[in-house]
Amino acid sequence: MSPRFVLEICVESVDHAVAAERGGAQRIELCSDLPSGGITPSAGLMQTVRRHVSIPIHVLIRPRPGDFCYSDSELEIMRNDILAARQFGMDGVVLGVLRPNARVDIERTRALVELARTLTVTFHRAFDAVPNLDASLQDVIQTGASRILTSGGKARATDALSILARLVQAARDRIVLMPCGGINAENIVQVVQKTGAREVHTSAGTSNPNLGDNGDNVSSESDSTNSSLPVASFEEKVAKLAGLLASAPNRELAQ
Secondary structure (H helix, E strand, O other), rough: OOOHHHHHHHHEOOOHHHHHHHOOEEEEHHHHHOOHOOOOOOOHHHHHHHHOOOEEEEOOOOOOOOOOOOOHHHHHHHHHHHHHHHHOOOOOOEOOOOOOOOOOHHHHHHHHHHHHHOOOOEEEEHHHHHHHHHHHHHHHHOOOOOOOOOOOOOHHHHOHHHHHHHOOOOOOOEEEEEEOOOOOOHHHHHHHHHOOOOOEEOOOOOOOOOOOOOOOOOOOOOOOOOOOHHHHHHHHHHHHHHHHHHHHOOOOOOO
């Protein structure tokens, strides 16, 4: 039987990926250089994590820190990284392309989604840098992406619960809305209750969600994992989050 909620854990090392699986995560997002907001992990890291975990792995496709407007050569790198991710057995990719006016670049994002083919595509927190979240939801749907990672345009999901609830409702049956941003054991149940979301992304409470260098305190990731956190402690945090989701009550009725 499928779990009521999907817990996605962001990691940047093999040991933390293994610990996330042992702790009860249903999915991993694999990245590197999270203090800068996250970039694409190496081929070696992708291959090694794939050998050591059995749960789905979604890999970040981001050629550099900074904004989400990419040059032709950067888009070429992204295309090659998508092909590598598929070759190395990844289950999904996480990406996002914006235009200079901060709107979703539907054409270029759609081309990447089509290239990914059998891989699930998540549109990352570039979404939180757009001027109109509701219009951009429709834009992302047009790209063919399967999921949007978002904190509702705020640094933390708990600062945007009503916005996230509205987006979850608007996205229903068309695309998955996955809240992120400062989600931890103290607020994860509140987030799923208030928003109606069925998937949640976090780095297990070992993060600073305000990291980002595109001018809006938004990075491609929701949080920045402290890779120096002892693996046993990290696993305990993941297990606590998984347990809280498993026992979470039904969503509160909207007021």
